[in-house]
Amino acid sequence: MYVFITGATGWVGSTVVQELRDAGHYVTGLVRSEDRAAALASTGVRLVRGSLDDLSLLTETAARSDAVIHTAFNHDFSRFAENAEQDRKAIRALATGLQGGGRRLIVTSGVTLVSPGQLATEDMPQGDLLHPRRSEIEARAVEELGVRVSVVRLAPSVHGVGDHGFISTLIELARRTGVSAYMGEGRNRWPAVHRLDAGRMYRQILEVAEPRFAYHAVADEGIEFRAIAQVIGRQLGLPVQARSAEHFGWFASFAGGDFPASSGRTRIELKWMPTQPGLLEDLTSPEYY
Known part of the structure; x- marks a missing residue:
């Protein structure tokens, strides 16, 4: 498959890239840093330089892909609401490029947003609708575009x-x-989950025939x-x-x-x-x- 991944040089994204490459998939990675871009290019990954604010670029690159894995998120908590809105717009832009034909979109969220204080399961929806991060809510919304969407809920650690x-x-x-x-x-x-176990999960979701909506990256x-x-x-x-x-x-x-x-x-x-x-x-x- 031709897979476009955001956050390709990130903590989780870099492990996903390696998993995909090892499994024989063709990978295109969104990168901002020139230093990290050089290291990524040496692994055979096609580079697209830009950020989550480049919405047209996200849509155009997704349109040329069989699937998109979205791992990028700006974790600067001093401007968390703005970063959450950036993320929401990016998910919409990526889904717009994938629309029609049932192509795959895998979005990253977190288990902390599901049901604090009780054991969260994959069947539970995100609970706090007032939380600024809307990754999972937007992922549900873009299903109307004919995209097969799954969410990886990462452990906080x-x-x-x-x-x-x-x-x-x-x-x-x-x-x-x-x-x-x-x-x-x-x-x-x-x-908690180890980053290598989390990275493997994204690849397994991509390859499963009938993916569910929510998966928990929790060990x-x-x-x-x-x-x-x-x-x-x-x-x-x-x-x-x-x-x-x-x-x-x-x-x-x-x-x-x-x-x-x-x-x-x-x-x-x-x-x-x-x-x-x-x-x-x-x-x-x-x-x-």
Whole structure:
């Protein structure tokens, strides 16, 4: 298949590119950085230079593709609402290029948006309609264009050596404040998945004959936040203590959030089975620090 992927040099997108190339698919990647573009081109990927704001480019490139995998998202939380709207428009532009003929669009979302406080399953719709990120809602809306849409709901921690997401935020906060912290009793749960297992899932969705709408990229269904803080504290030689929301700043809603999620249907229907280390094991690696 000819597959167009946004975020082709990103944390998750780069693993998806490798999966697709290894499986014999032809890949076109959307890239912004010249440095990263050179490395990607050396792997045989066709490059399209641009950003998610180049809506005409997204539509035109999608129109020349059999499928699109959308992994790009700007995670600058200082302008999150604007980035969420950029993402929504990009999904619409990509679907417009794919419309008709039942071609595939795979969109990235997150399990934290489904049903905080209870075990989220693949059959549950996104729960918080007031949340600025509308990836999944827009994905449902563009089905009217005759596109076969699936959503990968990523765990809040997509981990692995080189992680620059939520776990690296916790590590840097611990270093800066001298304490590896949790909120309350630290019993709130975080699901997690290794980036290589997540990348493989996108490829498997692309190749399945009758894809469902939502899949959960979740290996660990719900690790208590306190357990994460304990491993980080042990690795850094720091005390592990409860702290108020103020300690975490902008990150407090994530640090105190309870987001358990199942991947039961995903595992059965895709025959997807995580093979990489779990989060707590991964966090014992010195390379993480």
